[in-house]
Amino acid sequence: MFTFLLVRLGQAVITLLGVTFLSFLIIKMAPGDYLDQLRLNPQISPETIETLKKQYGLDKPVMVQYIKWLKSAVMFDLGYSFQYHAPVIKLIKERVGNTLLLTLTSAVLSWFLAVLLGLLAGFKEGTFTDKLIKAYAYTFMSFPSFFLAFLLLLIASKTGALPVGGMRSAGFESMTTFEKLLDIAKHMVVPVLTLTLVSTAGMLRLVRSSVIEVLHSPITTFLRAKGVPQRVIVKHVLKNAMNPFTTLIGYEIAGLLSGAALIEIIVGWPGLGLLMLDAVLSQDLFLVMGGLYIGTIMLLLGNLIADILLALIDPRIREREIIGR
Template sequence: MVRFLFVRLLQSVITLLGVTFLSFLIIKMAPGDYLDQLRLNPQISPETIELLKKQYGLDKPLSVQYLKWLKSAITFDLGYSFQYHAPVLELIKERIGNTLLLTLSSAIISWFFALTLGFLAGFREGTWIDRLIKAYAYTFMSFPSFFLAFILLLIVSKTGILPVGGMHSAGFERMSLSERTLDLLKHMVVPVLTLSLVSTASMVRLVRSSVIEVLSSPMVLFLKAKGLPKKVMIKHVFKNVMNPFTTLIGYEIAGLLSGAALIEIIVGWPGLGTLMLDAVLSQDLFLVMGGLYIGTIMLLLGNLIADILLAVLDPRIRERELISK
């Protein structure tokens, strides 16, 4: 297990280096930078701009700039934001909790309903329940998340049953703890519902097909012939279905994070998505790189957790991976 974890960690480090270097290269290849915007301000002298370039190392070759940034990023010193005039890490800390609130809530809801509906459809294959669940899966898989968010926002604005956009209502600071909690939950409905509906739809099909495959296996057919209690059979099917489902967790975390960034922008949720959009539009180099760095680490951790769970559930996976190395 130790060697398995070491191999996975090494792969994660290589991936992180590759992602950050390519991102840094693409950002630097884009025409102009934040300091070019300062040159349009007649109150800022060219000498001041040159001083800022030297201070932040922007006058150095590309490779030197990246290595300098990487050396600081290892200790989570992500630099200073030109736009917000604040340390990048502090800005990310302020927003990352809001993003995780959406993604974790959506993940729990999605995985619960994906397993529930997938098992129900698999055990009732060919019935009206199965057809209804498949109709839901095909419908919402074809829905772009941003379009679904717009539809939900339109319904909310027309009915007035929920607040439209944002994270808090006016006067949030003066509310009691219970009122604040209720207000936050109301604002979470649209973004969490959007992410959950789309994510659940994609996972239901996998769970359903896995359940049907396991139910058709010789082992389960033998257990049925022996008159095994249904409760024990469901437990056996569940254990075998969890392998492909666990593999999907890493990809779903990536999908939820990228989807959450887009939904945050649409509904005005103050998370990493809106922060990164502002950073890209203003060409705030260190803020863009800091956001990508933290986001990539979160994705790699999600995939690492999925790999560990898969290895725990099925030791054959771990042994096969180590033999191939």
């Protein structure tokens, strides 16, 4: 297992270097930069712009700029945002809590519902219950998340039952603690519901197919023939059906920061999605790279956790690792 972890860490480092270098190169290849926008301001002299270029090393070759950025990024010094006039890491810290509030809530709900509905559909294969659950899955898998968000916003605005857009209502600062929590919870309904409905639909189909596969396996047939109690069979099915599901953990962890970006933009939620959109539109180099850097680390960390969990859950994977060594 130790050798396995070392290999995975080595692959993660190579992937991180490749992703960040290609991203940096693509951004630099795009025509213009943030400082070019400053040239349109007659109050800013060309000398000031040249000073800024030298200050941030933007007058150096691309490779030199990347190496300088990478040295700082290793220590999580992600540079300075031109647009917001603040350190990138500070801007990310200010917004990351808002994004995690949405994504963690929807992730917990999605996983709970996906496992529950997937198990129910798998054990009730071919019944009306199974068909009903599959209809839900097919419907919301084919629903674009942005369209669903617009639809829910329309319903909220027409009924007036929920606030539309943003994270807080007017007069938020004068509310009591309970009223503040309730206000944020109301603003969360539309984005969390959108993320949960779409995410659950895809995951429950995976759980259902895994459950059906395990139920039709020879070992499950043998356990039933031996008269093993149903609760033991359910435990066996649940443990073995979770293997494919566990591989999604890597994408789920990465999605904690980036998965809600489009929904945040649509509903006006002040998270990383809006921050990165502004950064891309204004060609704020260091802010864009900071977001990509953190997102890539989350994806690699998630994949590593998924690999470790699979090795712990499935004895066959542990045996392959021992034989491999």
